[in-house]
Amino acid sequence: SDDGIHHRVWIVSDEQDISMLEEDFNQVPCTYIADGHHRAASAVKVALKRREEHPDYHGDEEFNYFLSVLFPDDELAILDYNRVVKDLNELTDEAFLRKVGEKFEIKSLPTKDKPKKKGEITMYLDEVWYKLKVKKDVLKAKAASPVDSLDVAILQDELLAPILGIGDPRT
Structure with a gap:
């Protein structure tokens, strides 16, 4: 090649x-x-x-x-699966974090970090890094489907689509 x-x-x-x-x-x-x-x-x-x-x-x-x-x-190296979001769908940072907190445990991080295990997502918002950990009830609801239980699917189904209104992440 x-x-x-x-x-x-x-x-x-x-x-x-x-x-x-x-x-x-x-x-x-x-x-x-x-x-x-x-x-x-x-x-x-x-x-x-x-x-x-x-x-x-x-x-x-x-x-x-x-x-x-x-x-x-x-x-094999599995590369990061990153998403850049341009706006918060008319939400304030606080309102956005509150909605995210319904499905994820949120912890601010002192510096940039990468997810270490399944069910973790890192997020950068207003110059602060956060670790999002998928709540157990969400994981349990997704567990039956190997595809729906992927972190990328959970990110789309529980955050990008319902909170930010991003139905198609490619656009």
């Missing part, structure tokens, strides 16, 4: 190599979809639909697969 990164792809067709890879992957307890969870969910829906349309399927049809790539966690 333009930034000097090179990728190599190999076709693995030797049965012994395939068995070794299968054994190695059976040792991986779980995988995490860092990006593309919507595409993965869509691929599953398409596969299920095609299986209904073709009840005699064997499992090796193209609709049963989708392209993915896996990276070890020690070779």
